[in-house]
Amino acid sequence: MKIFRCTYKILYCLFSLVFLLSTHPLHSQKDIEEIKKESEKAFDNEEYTISYKLYSQLVANFPKEALYNYRLGVSMIYAEPDKKKCINYLEYSIKFIQKKETPLEALFYLGKAYHINYRFDDALKYYREYKQQVSSSKSKEMQADKEIAACENGKKLLSNIKELVILSKKRLHETEYFRSYDLSTIGGKLLVKPDEFQTKYDKKRKDKSVIYLPQQGNKVFFSSYGEDGKNGRDIYFAIRLPNGKFAKPQLLKEVNTAYDEDYPFLHPNGKILYFASKGHKGMGGYDIFKSTYDEASQSWSMPENLEFPINSPGDDFLFVTDSSEKIAFFSTSRYSPPAQIDVLKIKVERVPPLLVAIKGNVRKTEINQSIRSAIAVKNIETGDLVGTFAANENGEYYMELPNSGKFLFTVETPGFTKQSESVNLPISYAIKPLRQSISYEKNVLVITNYFGESNTENGYLDIVEFIEKKAQLDANEDQFKSQDAKPLLADNNNNNDTLASNVQINKSQGISASNTQIPPSNTKDLIDIVKKDVEETQSEVNQLETQKNQLNQVVQMKEQEIKSIEKNTEDTQNELKVADSKEEKEQLSQLLNDLQQKKKTAEEQKQFYEQYQKEIQTTLDSKKKESDVNQQFLTALQEFDTGKNKNTSLKKLEQLQKELQTIEKEKTDKTDMLASLDTQEKEKQDNLSKLDAQKTSINKDVQLIEQEINNLKNELANTKDKTLKD
Numbered sequence: 001m002k003i004f005r006c007t008y009k010i011l012y013c014l015f016s017l018v019f020l021l022s023t024h025p026l027h028s029q030k031d032i033e034e035i036k037k038e039s040e041k042a043f044d045n046e047e048y049t050i051s052y053k054l055y056s057q058l059v060a061n062f063p064k065e066a067l068y069n070y071r072l073g074v075s076m077i078y079a080e081p082d083k084k085k086c087i088n089y090l091e092y093s094i095k096f097i098q099k100k101e102t103p104l105e106a107l108f109y110l111g112k113a114y115h116i117n118y119r120f121d122d123a124l125k126y127y128r129e130y131k132q133q134v135s136s137s138k139s140k141e142m143q144a145d146k147e148i149a150a151c152e153n154g155k156k157l158l159s160n161i162k163e164l165v166i167l168s169k170k171r172l173h174e175t176e177y178f179r180s181y182d183l184s185t186i187g188g189k190l191l192v193k194p195d196e197f198q199t200k201y202d203k204k205r206k207d208k209s210v211i212y213l214p215q216q217g218n219k220v221f222f223s224s225y226g227e228d229g230k231n232g233r234d235i236y237f238a239i240r241l242p243n244g245k246f247a248k249p250q251l252l253k254e255v256n257t258a259y260d261e262d263y264p265f266l267h268p269n270g271k272i273l274y275f276a277s278k279g280h281k282g283m284g285g286y287d288i289f290k291s292t293y294d295e296a297s298q299s300w301s302m303p304e305n306l307e308f309p310i311n312s313p314g315d316d317f318l319f320v321t322d323s324s325e326k327i328a329f330f331s332t333s334r335y336s337p338p339a340q341i342d343v344l345k346i347k348v349e350r351v352p353p354l355l356v357a358i359k360g361n362v363r364k365t366e367i368n369q370s371i372r373s374a375i376a377v378k379n380i381e382t383g384d385l386v387g388t389f390a391a392n393e394n395g396e397y398y399m400e401l402p403n404s405g406k407f408l409f410t411v412e413t414p415g416f417t418k419q420s421e422s423v424n425l426p427i428s429y430a431i432k433p434l435r436q437s438i439s440y441e442k443n444v445l446v447i448t449n450y451f452g453e454s455n456t457e458n459g460y461l462d463i464v465e466f467i468e469k470k471a472q473l474d475a476n477e478d479q480f481k482s483q484d485a486k487p488l489l490a491d492n493n494n495n496n497d498t499l500a501s502n503v504q505i506n507k508s509q510g511i512s513a514s515n516t517q518i519p520p521s522n523t524k525d526l527i528d529i530v531k532k533d534v535e536e537t538q539s540e541v542n543q544l545e546t547q548k549n550q551l552n553q554v555v556q557m558k559e560q561e562i563k564s565i566e567k568n569t570e571d572t573q574n575e576l577k578v579a580d581s582k583e584e585k586e587q588l589s590q591l592l593n594d595l596q597q598k599k600k601t602a603e604e605q606k607q608f609y610e611q612y613q614k615e616i617q618t619t620l621d622s623k624k625k626e627s628d629v630n631q632q633f634l635t636a637l638q639e640f641d642t643g644k645n646k647n648t649s650l651k652k653l654e655q656l657q658k659e660l661q662t663i664e665k666e667k668t669d670k671t672d673m674l675a676s677l678d679t680q681e682k683e684k685q686d687n688l689s690k691l692d693a694q695k696t697s698i699n700k701d702v703q704l705i706e707q708e709i710n711n712l713k714n715e716l717a718n719t720k721d722k723t724l725k726d
Contacts, residue, residue: 371395
């Protein structure tokens with residue numbers, strides 16, 4: 001027992017050492033050789049969490065080493081929640097295949113990297129290239145044909161995506177995740193497969209599959225490797241005998257394939273079976289399928305894929321529904337860290353999407369015409385700004401808009417006057433890419449919609465970013481609670497614009513050139529509205545003043561930070577001049593590089609906040625002017641209401657009305673700019689918060705590691721067992 005305890009500590013210490021080395025530079029050739037040895041061992045044993053940390057360290061020190069980039073990329077596929085990070089390393093590594101610095105498997109894993117990021121056509125290219133260059137036995141070993149079929153299926157499954165209502169999402173440890181399922185409406189238990197359903201081979205493989213044990217019913221479904229594991233995991237069922245025991249398990253032949261099947265759940269109605277499979281027509285990893293029992297033929301139907309976003313190129317499994325099949329739970333590891341699993345609670349019935357995606361392009365009518373257009377989209381019925389979008393250097397733009405409605409597209413293109421055109425967006429019952437183009441005919445804006453055209457299998461490429469967001473499976477129930485919900489409306493900063501616009505309409509209704517008298521009751525109402533407008537405008541002025549003062553402090557802090565970095569840089573340069581050893585020079589050079597990068601970042605941040613300052617000041621000046629005009633408007637309106645100098649008051653009101661209309665026109669562009677800057681600032685703050693959280697977590701880990709090292713040193717000093725000392 002004591003030896004086991006020490007072995008566990010040694011393993012823990014090794015893992016801790018790996019973590020420390022992955023976050024600190026290597027200092028000696030001995031360090032490098034030790035890391036190389038441990039990283040290769042971990043990679044060969046498919047211990048990707050460890051190899052990820054080790055190869056991160058090696059690539060940081062040897063960024064051009066192709067083999068290290070390859071192994072880091074492969075490790076990240078399995079150990080990094082952000083699935084995009086692996087692509088760059090694998091793309092770099094395949095450049096060295098001809099020089100034999102990288103194995104041919106780099107082609108396969110680059111295909112895998114594209115595959116798990118929904119870039120199925122790119123994945124197919126590299127899977128097929130790999131298959132052509134290796135032997136048929138090696139291709140079979142890597143299951144290249146299976147991955148190719150998964151990509152083909154994925155393209156079809158993404159051609160017509162249904163919206164999923166997600167009630168909750170929890171991230172739990174892999175040993176506990178299934179315990180969070182609510183089985184109150186169906187009874188029974190989810191538990192790790194008991195010994196009575198395990199073969200000797202299952203026990204040898206340390207099978208920890210989860211089964212559903214019903215409260216009633218005479219059948220239990222579970223997965224097993226069988227007696228020899230030759231066919232991977234298959235689904236079996238066992239019939240409960242009158243004495244309470246179970247008969248010999250039988251294969252459920254209709255749903256099993258040459259690949260793994262697992263996590264069966266038979267609904268208490270006895271007619272619907274949900275299970276996970278790496279075969280059938282899935283898009284990669286475990287996909288969830290549904291099969292229905294036909295009493296007439298006494299057979300199970302062809303398994304039906306539950307489609308995206310329930311399924312993904314990662315592992316999705318253990319689908320369990322309530323008694324009415326309206327609410328379900330399922331689990332996924334698609335974006336979770338190693339040993340963690342996300343558990344989703346969803347509504348089974350799919351609904352029309354809240355948003356639709358439009359992929360468009362600005363077309364040239366002349367060779368030298370600019371196609372970098374800016375597009376502002378407003379809801380015609382409500383007047384709300386839905387969003388602002390920009391075309392890139394190729395004229396391509398992408399936008400997500402509320403599903404159905406009438407919208408006003410206002411397009412600004414260099415060399416043309418700002419023009420608007422209405423677009424009628426039909427309702428979509430599935431998430432699919434919509435195409436659109438913008439052009440000019442004789443300097444007149446032309447927007448051409450291709451909303452009615454059918455999608456091709458490659459249409460999903462237009463909305464890969466949209467697909468990736470949906471794949472995150474974030475809880476979205478609140479967005480569906482009201483049919484009147486308006487997703488993706490303008491930033492909250494625009495709400496005051498809408499209010500001001502509404503007040504302005506009321507003013508114009510009460511005062512016009514043809515209307516020289518205002519009914520007293522309407523005037524009273526209008527005075528109350530304008531009073532509220534005056535209060536809110538002044539409140540906005542106060543908020544802007546506060547923002548201005550805060551920004552002044554931030555800019556000053558950035559200036560101090562830059563001066564501090566410059567001082568550290570100067571000191572480090574002086575130290576570098578007198579450094580003796582090669583190791584010390586390398587460390588100081590690395591520190592100089594870090595300081596230069598910090599200075600660059602700080603200068604960019606300072607520049608950003610200075611720009612924000614200017615915009616705030618401009619908006620503040622405008623808002624003060626608006627506040628002053630509103631106050632004058634209120635005073636003139638009150639004078640009009642008392643009956644004093646009605647003609648003079650009316651002329652004054654008409655003049656002020658024109659001034660307010662001019663201010664309103666000027667406000668829109670400034671508000672859009674501030675909203676954009678505010679969003680950027682929030683993103684920067686979010687990123688800084690994440691980095692701070694990571695730093696705190698790392699510091700805690702380091703403290704624990706240091707404590708563990710001290711404990712091991714004490715054990716080493718106290719033990720007399722030579723073998724244990726070694």
